[in-house]
Structures are given as structure tokens and as C-alpha cells.
Amino acid sequence: MSRALLLAAPLLLGATVPPPLAIDVNQLGFEPGDTKRAILRAGAEVSAWELLDNKGQVVLRGRTEPYGEDAASGLTVQRIDFSGFRTPGTYLLRTVVGTSSSFEIRPNLYRPLARDALAFFYHQRAGIPIEARIVGAKWARPAGHPHETATCFAGKDERGTEWTGCPYSLDVTGGWYDAGDHGKYVVNGGIALWTLLNAYERNPKALPTGPNGAPSLLDEARYEMDFLLRMQVPQGTRLRVPVGKPQPSPGKPVWEAPPAPFAEIDAGGMAHQKVADRWWTALPTPPHKDDRERLLYPPTTGATLNLAATAAQCARIWKTLDPAFAARCLATAERAFAAARRNPEVYATNSFTGSGGYGDTDLSDEFYWAAAELFVTTGKAEYEKALADSPHFREAPGEPGWPQVATLGTITLATRPSKLAQADVKRLRAALATTADRFLADEAGNGYRIPYLAKDYPWGSNGALLNRAMVLGVAADITKDPKYRAGVIDAIDYILGRNPNRVSYVSGYGSASMQHPHHRFWAPSLDPTLPGPPPGVLSGGPNSVAMVDPVALQLKGHCAPQACWGDDVRAYALNEVAINWNAPLVWVGAWLAE
Numbered sequence: 245m246s247r248a249l250l251l252a253a254p255l256l257l258g259a260t261v262p263p264p265l266a267i268d269v270n271q272l273g274f275e276p277g278d279t280k281r282a283i284l285r286a287g288a289e290v291s292a293w294e295l296l297d298n299k300g301q302v303v304l305r306g307r308t309e310p311y312g313e314d315a316a317s318g319l320t321v322q323r324i325d326f327s328g329f330r331t332p333g334t335y336l337l338r339t340v341v342g343t344s345s346s347f348e349i350r351p352n353l354y355r356p357l358a359r360d361a362l363a364f365f366y367h368q369r370a371g372i373p374i375e376a377r378i379v380g381a382k383w384a385r386p387a388g389h390p391h392e393t394a395t396c397f398a399g400k401d402e403r404g405t406e407w408t409g410c411p412y413s414l415d416v417t418g419g420w421y422d423a424g425d426h427g428k429y430v431v432n433g434g435i436a437l438w439t440l441l442n443a444y445e446r447n448p449k450a451l452p453t454g455p456n457g458a459p460s461l462l463d464e465a466r467y468e469m470d471f472l473l474r475m476q477v478p479q480g481t482r483l484r485v486p487v488g489k490p491q492p493s494p495g496k497p498v499w500e501a502p503p504a505p506f507a508e509i510d511a512g513g514m515a516h517q518k519v520a521d522r523w524w525t526a527l528p529t530p531p532h533k534d535d536r537e538r539l540l541y542p543p544t545t546g547a548t549l550n551l552a553a554t555a556a557q558c559a560r561i562w563k564t565l566d567p568a569f570a571a572r573c574l575a576t577a578e579r580a581f582a583a584a585r586r587n588p589e590v591y592a593t594n595s596f597t598g599s600g601g602y603g604d605t606d607l608s609d610e611f612y613w614a615a616a617e618l619f620v621t622t623g624k625a626e627y628e629k630a631l632a633d634s635p636h637f638r639e640a641p642g643e644p645g646w647p648q649v650a651t652l653g654t655i656t657l658a659t660r661p662s663k664l665a666q667a668d669v670k671r672l673r674a675a676l677a678t679t680a681d682r683f684l685a686d687e688a689g690n691g692y693r694i695p696y697l698a699k700d701y702p703w704g705s706n707g708a709l710l711n712r713a714m715v716l717g718v719a720a721d722i723t724k725d726p727k728y729r730a731g732v733i734d735a736i737d738y739i740l741g742r743n744p745n746r747v748s749y750v751s752g753y754g755s756a757s758m759q760h761p762h763h764r765f766w767a768p769s770l771d772p773t774l775p776g777p778p779p780g781v782l783s784g785g786p787n788s789v790a791m792v793d794p795v796a797l798q799l800k801g802h803c804a805p806q807a808c809w810g811d812d813v814r815a816y817a818l819n820e821v822a823i824n825w826n827a828p829l830v831w832v833g834a835w836l837a838e
């Protein structure tokens with residue numbers, strides 16, 4: 245396009261030739277009182293911007309804030325800030341090089357997003373039919389794995405290690421499928437469930453109903469809790485498992501190391517790592533068409549502590565709502581914690597085909613998290629001692645994630661009523677504010693101004709960013725300082741379109757949203773009779789670390805971290821969806837909707 249035409253482009257609004265897009269913005273928009281920022285893809289040649297209403301009238305003018313070359317996006321960018329403008333309506337931004345897409349300014353922008361993000365968990369349910377009355381005929385399906393009774397993997401795994409199996413089967417019906425695959429993992433189920441339950445504890449009135457009669461936040465959470473309780477190893481069971489850290493061979497990552505020597509342990513009270521298919525199923529495979537053998541995989545200390553932490557949370561949440569259920573949760577949690585202490589070094593081996601690993605060899609944070617939840621629920625001295633003995637009790641915790649759960653324990657200790665000494669509560673609140681300040685400081689180091697800074701973007705980077713936004717939300721609750729809400733907005737703006745892929749990573753939200761997740765049911769590009777994703781589903785997002793899927797392999801070496809992404813069903817390292825990523829979307833969405 246010629247320079248003259250570019251300049252004329254804004255005049256063409258509403259005409260057939262749309263002006264070029266040069267400004268990235270939250271495609272959903274902004275609530276009137278919030279920070280309003282946009283990112284312009286241009287250098288110093290542009291210095292002025294205009295905000296136009298839907299009649300094409302300029303309602304505000306301003307100057308861009310130079311940023312320059314940005315390693316995270318690979319672009320030269322400038323920033324636009326129009327926070328002071330608060331009048332509801334439909335708008336777009338323009339400069340001489342192009343415009344933004346149109347967006348709204350209005351109150352109550354986030355409630356539907358929070359509700360749809362919660363409905364994702366209903367869609368992911370195993371064991372029951374997904375009903376047309378709730379989700380519509382398009383997304384309804386028969387129950388997947390309706391009577392899931394499984395025994396343990398026995399025989400040789402993918403690295404030739406021999407496993408003896410277990411002398412029982414467990415009924416492990418229910419719970420949520422993890423992601424695009426049909427595995428049900430206790431480790432990842434733990435953080436996802438904690439996040440929903442924490443949103444409930446923070447505000448019991450948050451999401452009392454889902455859309456169209458879908459379950460409430462609490463009922464949805466209970467569906468997973470019920471499943472996690474089923475994953476516990478029966479009392480008195482003796483099993484042969486590897487005990488100790490795997491022995492890494494030179495040049496190989498720890499999760500590819502051969503397991504530690506096997507020993508017989510008293511495994512009663514531990515939790516199985518997962519129940520999953522013996523082999524990966526092909527794409528697409530709707531859950532009710534999965535006829536592969538399903539197996540329990542060996543118990544691990546990590547899974548056991550995930551069970552202990554969430555069951556402890558359950559025990560206090562349902563204490564008056566359903567005392568019998570709460571009592572069952574508490575007994576399970578205490579048995580699990582005791583089993584983890586008895587067997588502190590039973591690690592997942594990541595050596596089974598057909599499901600993900602969720603292996604973690606530092607469980608100090610899982611011990612701390614479980615002790616924190618148990619202490620808040622029971623007030624018992626033994627859990628307080630476990631806290632006092634933990635280094636995590638004294639640190640400003642990091643970004644939460646499935647292998648890093650100390651922050652979850654600290655949030656619980658800092659925000660739930662308990663017998664913890666006031667001085668400790670104060671210190672942990674300050675620690676969370678310190679963590680949040682670190683995230684805010686990261687905004688200066690990237691062009692798109694998000695509270696996230698990394699040389700490379702990890703698998704599930706959108707989930708990581710939203711977990712940071714959750715911590716910012718907690719810091720806002722604790723301190724009442726508005727700078728933290730501004731950071732949450734920066735994060736959600738990026739998720740909803742203010743990013744170099746110019747995409748809203750949440751299906752159904754924004755003018756150009758993700759449509760082809762790596763999912764075995766929402767896969768219309770592979771089978772046109774299958775539905776696309778329902779609204780409210782979050783893509784895992786850019787991944788410049790493990791570019792292993794076929795789409796990522798094509799991009800490898802040619803993309804800046806935030807641009808290593810593609811909207812393609814084959815892109816399991818870039819565009820899968822998962823319960824631990826949608827959970828902070830629910831938390832943050834509900835927080836924003838208040």
C-alpha cells in the first residue's frame with residue numbers, strides 16, 4: 245500500500261478496503277476504570293495516535309511512548325496509553341501506519357469470560373455424558389470412559405524397565421481429562437483443582453452458576469476432588485517402586501535418566517501418578533470412542549502430596565456444606581501426607597508411552613504446600629513444624645506451575661484464617677507482594693509490557709502468565725494497591741490480543757481468536773463432523789523451548805519467543821489446552837469480574 249493510501253486508510257473505515265492493522269490491543273476491550281494500553285508496531289517514524297468512536301469521530305489524541313526493538317516479540321514497538329478515557333462505547337485506535345481492530349469500553353466485560361472458562365472443565369469431564377441441554381447439541385457427547393476400573397501397568401516400559409503392577413483394581417471413574425489427551429493426572433489435577441477451590445475460598449459468591457445451568461465453581465471442583473480421592477492406594481499395599489532420584493546420564497535431561505533401584509515399600513495412602521491410555525490415541529478420537537486399554541501408573545510422592553493438599557482444602561471448604569464428605573477428605577489428606585513422609589523419594593519416571601510425564605524431582609515445595617493446606621485446615625502442631633522446617637516458609641515464592649507449588653501454600657497461609665502467628669501471616673503477605681513486584685518489574689523488559697520476562701517461552705507460557713496474574717490479584721487483595729490490578733490487565737490484554745500473533749488465545753473471545761487447539765474432540769480440521777472449541781478455552785501459547793511438534797519444528801529457529809505459536813490442531817507443544825492453564829483463566833476472570 246502506498247504512503248498516501250495509508251494516510252487515507254482511516255477515512256476508508258466502513259468502506260470495503262479495511263485499513264492495515266498496526267496496533268495490537270485487547271480485542272475484547274476495557275472496563276471504564278481500568279488501565280488502557282495498546283502496542284504499535286512501528287519505530288520512531290510514528291509519534292501520534294488517535295482514538296476514534298464508531299462514528300469515526302476522534303475522541304482523544306496522544307503521543308506514543310517509544311520502546312524500540314523487542315527481543316520477546318521480534319518487533320520494533322511503541323506503547324500507547326489512553327487510560328484516562330472512560331466513556332463506554334466502541335472504538336479503535338489509529339496512527340499513520342494503521343489501526344487497531346475495534347474494541348469496547350464497557351463495564352462487566354469479564355463475567356462471561358470467567359463463566360465460559362469454567363465451563364471448559366465441564367466439557368473436559370470424564371465418566372458422564374456432556375449434555376446438550378447445557379452445552380448445546382454441537383458440543384454434546386456421550387460419556388467417555390464411563391466405568392473406569394483400572395489396574396496397574398505391569399511389564400516393560402518404554403525404556404525396558406520392568407514393573408510388577410499391583411494386586412488390585414481401582415474404580416477411578418470421573419474427573420477431568422487433562423488436555424487434548426485423555427489422561428487423568430493427579431499432579432496436574434492438583435494445581436488445577438486448587439486454583440478453582442482457591443477462587444471459591446476467596447469469594448464463595450464467585451461463579452455460583454455456570455452458563456446454561458452448567459455446574460457452579462464448587463460443584464465443578466468437587467467432580468475432580470471425587471476423582472482424586474479414588475486415586476489413593478489401599479491401606480496395607482506393598483509395592484515395588486524405584487526409590488531415590490533417577491541417576492542422570494551425562495548430556496541427558498533428568499527425566500530421561502534410568503530410574504533409581506527398586507525397593508518394596510508400604511505404599512498405602514499414596515496416590516497413583518495417573519490413569520491413562522497404554523498407547524497414545526490418534527487425533528481425532530472423541531473420548532467415547534477411545535477403546536484403548538486404560539491403566540493406573542505407579543504411585544509417586546508428588547501425586548500423593550497433590551492429593552494431600554487438595555483433600556485438606558476440601559476438608560475445610562465442605563466442613564459445613566457436607567460434613568461427611570469433608571471428613572472423608574480430611575482422613576484421605578492426613579493418610580496421604582503420612583504416606584508421603586514415609587516415602588519421600590518416589591519419583592515419576594516419564595517412561596510410559598501413551599500419556600504425559602509430569603515428573604518432578606524437587607518435592608520440597610509439594611511438601612510445603614500440603615503442610616500449609618493441612619495446617620490451615622487442622623491447626624495441628626505437626627503441620628506447623630513441617631512449615632517451620634521448610635525453606636519455602638521464608639521465601640518470596642516464584643511463579644506457580646505444576647512443578648512449582650510453594651506459592652499456592654503461601655497464598656493459603658497468607659489469606660485464609662488459621663492458627664498461624666500474626667507475625668508469620670504478615671511476613672508471608674509481604675513475601676507475596678515482593679513476588680508480585682518482581683512480576684511487575686518484568687514489564688519494563690519487554691515491548692508488549694507484560695508481567696513476564698524470559699529469554700525463552702516455556703510450554704504453556706500463557707498458563708504461566710495467568711498464574712502470575714493470579715499472584716498479582718492476590719497482591720492487590722492484600723495491599724489494595726491499584727498497580728497490581730494494572731498488571732493483571734496487562735496480562736489479560738496480552739492473552740486477548742495484545743500480542744505479536746495478534747490473536748486472542750481464548751476461543752470465542754475477540755475478533756481473531758484461537759480456533760484449532762490440539763484436542764482429540766474439538767478437531768474440525770481433521771473431521772468436519774466434529775466441533776471446534778467452545779468459547780472460553782485457552783491455548784497453551786508460545787513455546788520456544790520444546791519445539792517438538794510438526795508445526796513447531798517448521799518454526800524452529802525462525803521465531804521470536806512470543807511468535808513461536810500456530811493455530812493448528814497438530815501443534816501439541818504450542819496450541820494444546822489444559823486444565824492447569826484454564827484454571828488461572830477462571831481465577832483471573834472471576835477476580836476481574838468482581
Ligand code: 9MR
Nearest residue numbers: 423424425524525527599600601816820
Ligand atoms: O497428543 C499428545 C499431547 O496431549 C501431549 O501433550 C504431547 C506431549 O506429551 O504428546 C501428544 O502426543 C503425541 C506424542 O507425544 C508423540 N506422537 C504423536 C502424539 C500425537 O500428537
Ligand code: 9MR
Nearest residue numbers: 422423424425600601602703704820822
Ligand atoms: O504442561 C506440561 C509441560 O510443562 C511439559 O513441558 C510438557 C512435556 O512434558 O507436558 C505438558 O503437559 C502435557 C501432559 O504431559 C499431557 N497432557 C497435555 C499436557 C499439556 O501439553
